Amino acid sequence: MSITIAVTLDLKGLSCPMPIIKTAKAMKTLAPGELLEAYATDPGSVPDFQAWAKTTGNPLVESTQLGGVFHFILKKKEM
Amino acid sequence: MSVNTIEKPPLAQLAEQPAEKKAEQAEKLVIFAWSGELDKIWPTLILATTGAAMGKETTVFFTFWGLFPLVKNQVRITGENWMQKMLSTMNRGGDQHLKLSKMNFAGAGPAMMSHLAKEHHVASPHELMEAAKEMGVHLIPCQMTMDLLGLKREDLIDGLEEPAGATTALAEAQGAITLFI
Numbered sequence: 326m327s328i329t330i331a332v333t334l335d336l337k338g339l340s341c342p343m344p345i346i347k348t349a350k351a352m353k354t355l356a357p358g359e360l361l362e363a364y365a366t367d368p369g370s371v372p373d374f375q376a377w378a379k380t381t382g383n384p385l386v387e388s389t390q391l392g393g394v395f396h397f398i399l400k401k402k403e404m
Numbered sequence: 405m406s407v408n409t410i411e412k413p414p415l416a417q418l419a420e421q422p423a424e425k426k427a428e429q430a431e432k433l434v435i436f437a438w439s440g441e442l443d444k445i446w447p448t449l450i451l452a453t454t455g456a457a458m459g460k461e462t463t464v465f466f467t468f469w470g471l472f473p474l475v476k477n478q479v480r481i482t483g484e485n486w487m488q489k490m491l492s493t494m495n496r497g498g499d500q501h502l503k504l505s506k507m508n509f510a511g512a513g514p515a516m517m518s519h520l521a522k523e524h525h526v527a528s529p530h531e532l533m534e535a536a537k538e539m540g541v542h543l544i545p546c547q548m549t550m551d552l553l554g555l556k557r558e559d560l561i562d563g564l565e566e567p568a569g570a571t572t573a574l575a576e577a578q579g580a581i582t583l584f585i
Contacts, residue, residue, distance in 0.1 A: 340526040342454040346535055349457035380429065380458050 330398070331359040337366045337394065344370045345377055348399070352383060355401040360386065363397045371395055432580030433460045436573065439585060440469035440495070442502035442514050442529065448585045449532035456539040460581075464536070465573040467546035471553060472497040473529065474545060474560045483554025491553060499530045537563040542576075544568050 332351050336344040344365045352361055363374075371388060374397045378385035387398040433455035437448045448464060455462040466474055475482065475497025482492040504513040521528060527535070536543065545560060547567035557567065 338525045340524055342450050342457070342532075343525075343527050346453050346457050346539070349459075350539070377458060 330362045332361045334363040357403045359401050361399045365395045430581045433462045434577040434580045434582045435464045436584045437466045437470035440472040441505040445473045452541050453535050456541050463542040463576045465544050467549050473499050479559050482559050488554025
């Protein structure tokens with residue numbers, strides 16, 4: 326089964342709180358069940374994406390690191 | 405009683421408590437922005453935009469020195485009498501004229517801080533204020549302090565809500581996370 330990403334965000338270079346602000350904004354455009362991926366370089370975004378997912382109820386499907394870049398996949402929660 | 409007979413606290417139960425508390429998290433965030441300095445208004449706006457991003461109904465109530473960052477940058481002297489005019493002369497409003505609460509060095513401190521922020525791609529208070537408006541953060545100036553300090557609605561930036569009083573702020577703060585910065 327292939328995974329389709331609805332939105333890809335490039336948040337590289339941005340510092341707190343902009344990665345989360347931009348992600349929250351983009352997540353609003355998604356339909357329930359759709360996926361968003363984001364690339365960030367702020368190390369603080371790793372715990373922040375986790376915390377955001379937990380408080381908003383949108384699951385953080387993936388949180389990985391390649392080189393100095395963090396990769397996140399969020400799933401829009403079912404209404 | 406010997407040490408051996410002391411009953412151990414029900415660890416499993418203790419571990420469950422914080423999880424239950426998290427479930428009933430506050431849906432609202434209210435920040436009382438009392439200070440006008442760069443190093444206070446900056447975290448205020450960072451927390452406000454983040455609160456909105458987390459889906460919380462977010463309000464910032466600007467009062468006392470906290471009102472001056474809301475003054476339009478091009479507005480110079482505000483107030484009607486000499487005391488209010490002197491106040492605005494000594495304490496220029498606008499988000500481009502903010503001072504640091506320490507190491508201000510006659511404006512060199514904020515200039516260096518802005519330079520560092522740009523280097524590290526940290527959003528400026530101005531950018532964060534615009535983001536806050538876009539995200540629907542309620543930005544409420546305190547009517548009483550506006551009258552006291554001689555600030556009129558037209559002296560302040562666009563995108564704010566109607567000036568209100570302490571009752572509005574406290575009513576909004578019911579059941580919310582509240583911060584006084």
